[in-house]
Amino acid sequence: MTAAEMSAFVRDGRGGNPAGVVLDAGPLPAARRARAAAALGFPETAFVEAAGPGVYRVEFFTPTVQVDLCGHATIAAFSWMAQSGRLPPGTVRQRTRAGELEVEVRPGGEVWMEQPRPVFGAFAEREEAARALGAAPRDLVGRPRVVSTGLPDLLVELGSPAALRGLRPDFAQVARLCRRLGALGVHAFALLRARAAAASCRNFAPGAGIPEEAATGTASGALACHLVERAKVLPRRAREGLTFWQGDGLGRPSEIRAEVETSGARIVGVRVGGRARFERRLGLD
Numbered sequence: 001m002t003a004a005e006m007s008a009f010v011r012d013g014r015g016g017n018p019a020g021v022v023l024d025a026g027p028l029p030a031a032r033r034a035r036a037a038a039a040l041g042f043p044e045t046a047f048v049e050a051a052g053p054g055v056y057r058v059e060f061f062t063p064t065v066q067v068d069l070c071g072h073a074t075i076a077a078f079s080w081m082a083q084s085g086r087l088p089p090g091t092v093r094q095r096t097r098a099g100e101l102e103v104e105v106r107p108g109g110e111v112w113m114e115q116p117r118p119v120f121g122a123f124a125e126r127e128e129a130a131r132a133l134g135a136a137p138r139d140l141v142g143r144p145r146v147v148s149t150g151l152p153d154l155l156v157e158l159g160s161p162a163a164l165r166g167l168r169p170d171f172a173q174v175a176r177l178c179r180r181l182g183a184l185g186v187h188a189f190a191l192l193r194a195r196a197a198a199a200s201c202r203n204f205a206p207g208a209g210i211p212e213e214a215a216t217g218t219a220s221g222a223l224a225c226h227l228v229e230r231a232k233v234l235p236r237r238a239r240e241g242l243t244f245w246q247g248d249g250l251g252r253p254s255e256i257r258a259e260v261e262t263s264g265a266r267i268v269g270v271r272v273g274g275r276a277r278f279e280r281r282l283g284l285d
Contacts, residue, residue, distance in 0.1 A: 001022055001023065001024045001025060001027070001028070001284065002022075002023050002024065002281070003020065003021065003022045003023070003281065003282040003283070003284050004020075004021050004080055004278060004279070004280065004281050004282055005018060005019070005020060005021075005040075005042070005279040005280050005282055006018070006019050006020075006021055006076035006077075006079060006080055006276045006277065006278055006279060007019075007076075007252075007276060007277045007279055008071075008072035008073070008075040008076040008079070008215060008217075008254075008274065008275075008276040009072055009075060009214075009215035009217065009246075009254040009255055009256045009274040009275070009276070010254065010255070010274070010275050010276065010277050011245070011253045011254055011255035012253075012255075013275075013277065014253055015214065015247055015251075015252040015253035015254050016072075016214065016215060016247075016252060016254050016276065016277060017043060017072040017213055017214040017215035017216075017247065017252065017254055018042045018043065018214075018279070019042050019043065019044055019045065019046065019070075019072055019073040019076035019077075019276075020036075020037065020040045020042045020044070020045030020046070020073075020282065021045070021046050021048065021073070021076050021077045021080050022036070022045065022046070022047045022048065022284065023048050023049075023077075023080075023081070023086075024048075024049060024050075025047035025048055025049050025059075026049040026050075028047060030059075030066070033045075033047050033059060033061055033066075034061055034066065036061075036284055037061035037062065037063060038061075038063045038064070040063075040282065041063055042063075043062060043063075043072070043210045043213045043214075044060050044061065044062055044067070044070040044072065044073040045060070045061050045073065046058055046059070046060055046070065046073035046074065046076065046077040047059045047060075047061070048077050048081075051095050054091075054092045054093060055092065055093045055094075055095060055100075056092065056093070056094050056095065057094075057095045058074065058077060058094045058095065058096055059096070059097070060073050060096070062205075062208045062209045062210055063209040063210075064208060064209035065208050065209065066097075067097075067151060067184065067208065068096060068097035068098040068150060068151060069096050069097070069098035069101075069115070069116075069150035069151055069218055070151075070217065070218065071113060071115075071150075071215075071216065071217010071218045071219075071220065071221065071256070071272050072213075072215050072216065072217045074094065074103065074111075074113045074217065075111045075113065075217060075272075075273070075274050075275075075276050076276045078092075078094075078103050078105060078111045078113075079105075079109075079111050079275070079276035079278075080276070080278060082105045082109070082111070083109075083278055087105055088105070089105050089106060089107045090104070090105060091103070091104045091105075092105075094113070096150075098115075098116055098150040098151075099116055101113060101114040101115065101116070102114040104271075104273075106273075109275055110257075110273050110274065110275055111273060111274070111275075111276065112259075112271050112272065112273030113217070113271065113272055113273065114269070114270075114271050115149040115150050115218065115221040115270045115271065115272060116148075116149055116150050116270075117149070117267060117268065117269070117270065118147055118148065118149050118221075118222060118225035118226075118229070118267055118270065119147070119148045119149075119152075120145065120146075120147055120226075120229065121145065121146035121147065121148065121152060121181070121182070121183075122145070122146050122181050122182070123143045123144065123145050123146075124143070124144040124145070124146075124154055124156075124177065124181060125143075126140045126143060126144065128177060129144045129154070129156050129177065129186070131170070131173060132169060132170055132173035132174045132176075132177045132186070133156065133167045133168075133169050133170075133174070133186065133188060133204075134167055134168030134169055134170060135158070135163065135166070135167055138159075139158055139159055139160075139163040139166075140156060140157065140158065140159070141157040141158065141159050142157055142230075144156040144157075144186075145226070146181050146182065146183050147222040147223075147225060147226050148218075148222060149218060149221035149222045149225060149270050150218045150221070151184045151218040151219070151222075152181075152182055152183045152184055152222075153183055153184055153185050153186065153187040153203070153216075153218070153219040153222055154177070154178065154181055154183045154185070154186045154187065155187050155189065155219075155222065155223055155226050156186055156187070156188045156189070157188075157189055157190070157191070158188060158189065158190040159190070160190055161190045161192065161200050163190065164188055164189065164190040164200055164201075164202060165249060167188060167202060169186075169204050169212075171204070171206035171211055172206075174186055174204050174206055174207075175206045175207040178205070178207050179207060184205055184207070184208055185203055185204055185205030185206075185207070185208065185210070185216075185219070186203070186204045186205075187201060187202075187203045187216060187219035187222070187223060188201065188202045188203075188204070189201040189202075189223060189244070192245075196243060197243040197244055197245040197255070198227070198242040198243055198244060199223065199227075199242075199244050199245075200244075200245050200246070200248070201216070201219070201220070201223065201244050201245065201246040202246065202249065203216040203219055203246065212249075212250065213247075213250075214246060214247030214250050214252035214254050215246050215247055215252075215254035215255075215256055215274075216246065216256075217256060217272045217274075218272075220244050220246075220256040220258050220272050221258055221270045221271075221272045223244065223258075224242050224244075224258035224259075224260050224270060224272075225260055225267050225270055227242070228260045228262065228267060229267065241257055241258065241259045242257070242258045242259075242260070243255060243256070243257050243258075244256045244257075244258065254274075255274060256272060256274055257272065257273045257274055258270065258271065258272050258273075259271045259272075259273075
């Protein structure tokens with residue numbers, strides 16, 4: 001086994017969300033993986049093992065729970081395999097608890113991951129979401145809604161980037177709200193209208209041991225589908241790709257890109273991609 005710390009979804013070579021990656025993890029039982037993820041303390045750690053030609057079995061653990069899928073840890077894992085010469089450019093598949101999904105390593109170094117098609121879930125009351133986030137109800141746009149492209153997140157739109165920056169979440173309330181709605185976390189966002197990115201985002205998942213994280217790949221896929229479904233972006237623009245910024249308030253600026261494929265009024269595919277930077281090798285007890 002070999003392990004490393006990576007930063008995924010870096011922006012201009014900086015920032016990104018830290019992830020642990022453990023390769024050749026087959027000998028590690030689930031309990032040992034959980035303990036290792038807790039000890040490493042990253043928002044998520046990916047445990048990777050070969051499962052056949054061009055197929056990898058990948059499991060994801062936060063410091064407190066196992067999750068079905070993780071975007072930034074996927075980008076981290078396959079970027080490290082590519083950077084260390086284990087994986088040439090091309091397409092492989094990862095076998096996860098959310099299904100078997102395609103991963104593409106592009107020649108320029110970007111890694112793109114397929115996500116499950118979106119599931120649009122329950123709405124939340126604006127007042128309840130606002131209280132949990134430490135915002136005024138008037139700062140929220142529309143009704144918050146749970147959307148999943150592998151992991152369910154409550155998507156909450158703020159009226160301005162300033163309102164997004166001003167959030168002061170009550171993590172106990174956020175965790176209770178997420179439990180009631182069956183969501184992993186809250187993904188708050190504000191649209192950016194004359195900027196290089198479509199939206200600025202913040203993600204809170206205290207129930208999974210992540211108060212706030214710098215880049216959230218699964219929630220970015222869900223957000224891209226949410227914007228397309230609500231016609232917040234033009235279909236042509238959606239096919240060309242959306243860019244989201246996250247992590248600025250944490251001092252870890254991150255850039256997550258998403259592509260949504262539509263057929264008529266239906267979303268038939270979603271992919272999330274970005275770059276990752278190797279930080280250091282890790283030892284496992």
